[in-house]
Structure formats: C-alpha cells, structure tokens
Amino acid sequence: xxxxxxxxxxxxxxxxxxxxxxxxxxxxxxxxxxxxxxxxxxxxxxxxxxxxxxxxxxxxxxxxxxxxxxxxxxxxxxxxxxxxxxxxxxxxxxxxxxxxxxxxxxxxxxxxxxxxxxxxxxxxxxxxxxxxxxxxxxxxxxxxxxxxxxxxxxxxxxxxxxxxxxxxxxx
Amino acid sequence: xxxxxxxxxxxxxxxxxxxxxxxxxxxxxxxxxxxxxxxxxxxxxxxxxxxxxxxxxxxxxxxxxxxxxxxxxxxxxxxxxxxxxxxxxxxxxxxxxxxxxxxxxxxxxxxxxxxxxxxxxxxxxxxxxxxxxxxxxxxxxxxxxxxxxxxxxxxxxxxxxxxxxxxxxxx
Numbered sequence: 177x178x179x180x181x182x183x184x185x186x187x188x189x190x191x192x193x194x195x196x197x198x199x200x201x202x203x204x205x206x207x208x209x210x211x212x213x214x215x216x217x218x219x220x221x222x223x224x225x226x227x228x229x230x231x232x233x234x235x236x237x238x239x240x241x242x243x244x245x246x247x248x249x250x251x252x253x254x255x256x257x258x259x260x261x262x263x264x265x266x267x268x269x270x271x272x273x274x275x276x277x278x279x280x281x282x283x284x285x286x287x288x289x290x291x292x293x294x295x296x297x298x299x300x301x302x303x304x305x306x307x308x309x310x311x312x313x314x315x316x317x318x319x320x321x322x323x324x325x326x327x328x329x330x331x332x333x334x335x336x337x338x339x340x341x342x343x344x345x346x347x
Numbered sequence: 348x349x350x351x352x353x354x355x356x357x358x359x360x361x362x363x364x365x366x367x368x369x370x371x372x373x374x375x376x377x378x379x380x381x382x383x384x385x386x387x388x389x390x391x392x393x394x395x396x397x398x399x400x401x402x403x404x405x406x407x408x409x410x411x412x413x414x415x416x417x418x419x420x421x422x423x424x425x426x427x428x429x430x431x432x433x434x435x436x437x438x439x440x441x442x443x444x445x446x447x448x449x450x451x452x453x454x455x456x457x458x459x460x461x462x463x464x465x466x467x468x469x470x471x472x473x474x475x476x477x478x479x480x481x482x483x484x485x486x487x488x489x490x491x492x493x494x495x496x497x498x499x500x501x502x503x504x505x506x507x508x509x510x511x512x513x514x515x516x517x518x
Contacts, residue, residue, distance in 0.1 A: 234500065235500070236501065238501045239499075239500040239501050241501075242500050242501050242502075242503065242508065243500065243508060243512075245505065246505040246508040246509050246512075247505070247509075248505075248508060248509040248512045248513065249512055289512070289515055290518070291500060291511075291512075292500075293498065293499045293500055294494045294495070294496055294497060294498045294499075295497055295498075295499065298499075306518055315517060316517070316518055317515040317516060317517050317518065318515060318516055318518045319493065319494055319511040319512060319515050320491060320492060320493030320494065320510060320511045320512075320513075320514035320515055320516060321491060321493045321494055321495075321496070321511075322490065322491030322492045322493035322494070322495075322510075322514075323465045323490055323491065323492055323493070323495070324465070324492075324493075324494070324495050324498070324503070324504070324506075324507040324510075325465055325492070325504060325506035325507045325510060326465060326466055326504075326506070327464065327465045327466075327495070328410075328464045328465075328466065328469075329405065329406070329410040329413050329414065329462060329463075329464055330407065330409045330410050330412075330413050331413075332413065332495070333495070333496060333497075334416065334417040334418070334419075335495075335496035335497070336495040336496045337413065337414060337417040337419060338417050338418075338419040339491060339493075339495075339496060340462075340490040340491045340492075341414075341417075341419045341420055341460070341462075341490060341491075342419065342491075343491035343493075343516070344460055344488040344489060344490050344491055345488060345489055345491060345514070346486060346487070346488050347461070347477055347487055347488065347489045
C-alpha cells in the first residue's frame, strides 16, 4: 500500500495523512465509559434510552461495537482499553479501574457484566475486577461460557466441552 | 484412492474389503446406550465405575468419543444415531426414543443431560425430548451455550453473543 501511494497516488496519501491527523485531534475518550468519542460524553453515555442499571465491562472499543451490532444489550458500558498483562507492564492503573470503581459506586448501578474475552488474560482481568467488587452490594455477572451457536459436539475443543458440561442448565 | 488401489495395490484393496466385512459382521449396537459395540453391552455401559445417576443424550458415536476424550463426564450415555429431521424422514421412531424413555424410567436415573448439537436440528431434538420428559420427575439439563474457551468478543457471531449475554451467570 505504501509503495502504491508513493508511486501512483501521492494526493491520496496526502488526504489519508490529513484524515488521520484530523481523527487524532478530534477523537478522545468518553469521560464516562472510556471508549473513543468525538465528544466529552459518547452517544451511548449521553442517550436517555440506555438503561443505567447495568454496566458491561469490555476490553476494547471494537468489542463494544460487536455487542452493539448484536443488538442484545441496552445498558451502559465501560471500556478497559486492554486487559491485565503484567509482562507487558499493564496493571490496574493502565486499565482505569479506579474510574470503573467510581462509576460502579453510583446509586443507579445494580449489575456489572464482566464481558472481557475468554482468553487467559481476559479471565484474569474479570477475576481481578470481581475481587475488587467483593465488598460491593452490586450483582456481578460473567457472560456465559459454553458451546457457540451452531456448534457441533464432535468438533469442540476439550476445554469448551468441559465448560459446557460443568455449566449445564436446568431446562 | 479407488484408482490407486485398482492400479497399484490390489492386495491392499482386498484387505480393506476384508476388514470392512469383518467390522460389519462384528460391530452391532449396545442394547443399552445404542452406540456401536462389538459386545451386547458396550464397555461404558458394562463398567461398574460409571455413575448410573446421569444419562447424557448425544447424536452420534463420534460425539460420545469427543465427550470421553474431554474426560469431563463419568455418567452413562444414550446415542440417538442422528437428530430429528422430518424432511429426511427421520422422526422419533428412527432415533429409538422409546428405548431412551425406558432407560430414563429406571429408578437410578436422576438427571438427563441433553447434549445434542447446537444446530437447528440438534436444538429441535433436545426440545422434543424435553417435552417427552415433561411428566417425569427426572432433572433435565442442556449443555451450556455461550462463548467457547479462548473466544474473543470482537470476533463472535451475533447469535453466540446474544446467548452469552442472555445466559450470563452470577459469579
């Protein structure tokens, strides 16, 4: 792409650079949910139609986009902008967990949904936040682990099968 | 493979044919759990170390193999040898559901785990068996639906994300 721009489309390169610069100067973080936003308060945090009872904790703005696209959730968000990773020097401070705790301290919040990834780092991050909330009266939930929609038993990895059996539900 | 055998390995073809014939004559169905077995009662059904409290209902012997490999389950099985599929002419009779009901009627059985696939046909089959058991006192469970181990929110399909949110668990 770089060679193409340099060889044949120097105007295009210039407008990409301008667009990037404009984006960098305009896009900051929402002061409430920490996701990318052009305004001080992002559209979701500013909306009166979102349910302030529930905060869904996610790793990245891309995750937020994914959950919004699924159209399954009507509450608020908090975006960590990463996950705990001591080897990379990412601890609780880098994830703005103090701001998350402040948010959860608000009266309206009744449930915190931990929706970090089901990777090792995501699980550790969820567990860490869970422990931080041990003294809170707020309900803490974790997104369900198990077989994905359309999943076939024969082709599942052992870990997922174990989870699916261990967390089976009465129907 | 057929051309290779015919051109260069006619002896090999003959021994494959013999092996298949031998398998066909030896392997029948376990009279209890309906999976493939060389004996009247398969090794799992005959084992005194398996827990007779629980029956796990699966679609195929390959599914049974998968669950055994995961090493997560110590109860008994019942293999449907398929799933409900009216368009293919597969109804309750073809799945030996009468034999499953007989098995569940035994005193020792306290839980039935429905572990058919999470495909449309698998879900319909699970729901059908669930309805058949409406009058039974036995506990009926379904394997957990949700995000597979290692799953990342950003890359999940909408259906799985919806399930993971709808069936989130208090931790």
